[in-house]
Amino acid sequence: MNNTDLVLKIENLTKIYKLGKKNVTPLANLDLDVKQGEFVSVMGPSGSGKTTLLNIIGCIDRASEGRVFLNGTDITSFSESNLYKIRRDNIGFVFQSFNLLPYLNAMENVELAMELSGKFAGQRKARALELLSLVGLGGRELHRPARLSQGEQQRVAIARALANDPAVILADEPTGNLDVANKDEIIRLLLELNVKQGTTIIMVTHDEQVAAQTHRLLYLQGGKIVKDKQQKINVGILS
Numbered sequence: 001m002n003n004t005d006l007v008l009k010i011e012n013l014t015k016i017y018k019l020g021k022k023n024v025t026p027l028a029n030l031d032l033d034v035k036q037g038e039f040v041s042v043m044g045p046s047g048s049g050k051t052t053l054l055n056i057i058g059c060i061d062r063a064s065e066g067r068v069f070l071n072g073t074d075i076t077s078f079s080e081s082n083l084y085k086i087r088r089d090n091i092g093f094v095f096q097s098f099n100l101l102p103y104l105n106a107m108e109n110v111e112l113a114m115e116l117s118g119k120f121a122g123q124r125k126a127r128a129l130e131l132l133s134l135v136g137l138g139g140r141e142l143h144r145p146a147r148l149s150q151g152e153q154q155r156v157a158i159a160r161a162l163a164n165d166p167a168v169i170l171a172d173e174p175t176g177n178l179d180v181a182n183k184d185e186i187i188r189l190l191l192e193l194n195v196k197q198g199t200t201i202i203m204v205t206h207d208e209q210v211a212a213q214t215h216r217l218l219y220l221q222g223g224k225i226v227k228d229k230q231q232k233i234n235v236g237i238l239s
């Protein structure tokens with residue numbers, strides 16, 4: 001396989017935070033390849049570097065050592081402004097706490113991501129409507145977050161993450177704040193996007209049942225991937 005079939009290639013990644021005279025090394029000599037269309041779960045104890053890894057892939061933070069390739073492009077030594085552009089146009093983030101803007105309705109939250117990427121108003125509206133329908137929120141486009149359930153808010157966040165057709169969706173404990181029913185719905189939605197649209201997803205989760213449903217399970221410990229398990233994707237729940 002050549003590099004371009006890989007959405008993500010990480011070589012020998014080390015991250016060191018300097019805290020006064022002390023160094024914290026959440027990631028140490030980590031290697032990882034992710035193919036187009038994979039749905040990868042990342043598990044590991046608290047403090048094992050899961051969020052740090054997602055932040056580096058998502059161009060929020062940068063490597064101390066090693067190299068990171070997104071869609072074949074080496075982003076390791078990109079300037080802040082180039083990292084910002086990659087993050088804005090090629091990465092979709094989904095957070096545990098949804099992070100919607102409370103004074104914007106569902107449409108406007110999704111449109112904002114496209115506005116920042118320079119899409120025209122007409123194009124944005126049509127795309128936002130399409131995405132909100134795709135995540136099951138047709139008819140609720142004009143509701144502000146406060147008028148949506150927690151599960152619905154996370155659906156808006158997923159629609160927003162998809163807005164610019166990102167190379168990869170990075171989800172950091174997307175079901176961590178949800179009750180069981182909403183958790184199941186969000187996982188079903190992510191699986192559906194992965195299976196039907198081919199969306200590449202890297203998802204941090206503490207939930208073994210959630211992780212068991214994805215193609216691949218990585219287990220982080222001591223800054224390294226200590227387990228990398230291929231799994232059968234659970235398409236049964238999609239019908």
Ligand SMILES: Nc1ncnc2c1ncn2[C@@H]1O[C@H](COP(=O)(O)OP(=O)(O)O)[C@@H](O)[C@H]1O
Nearest residue numbers: 017019024026045046047048049050051052053
């Ligand atoms: N900005 C930072 N400055 C210093 N240390 C940090 C920073 N971010 C994370 N860390 C440290 O790096 C380690 C890994 O953190 P994190 O990636 O958030 O772990 P996880 O998401 O697996 O719980 C922890 O020891 C944490 O305290």
Ligand SMILES: [Mg+2]
Nearest residue numbers: 050051052172
């Ligand atoms: Mg974390």
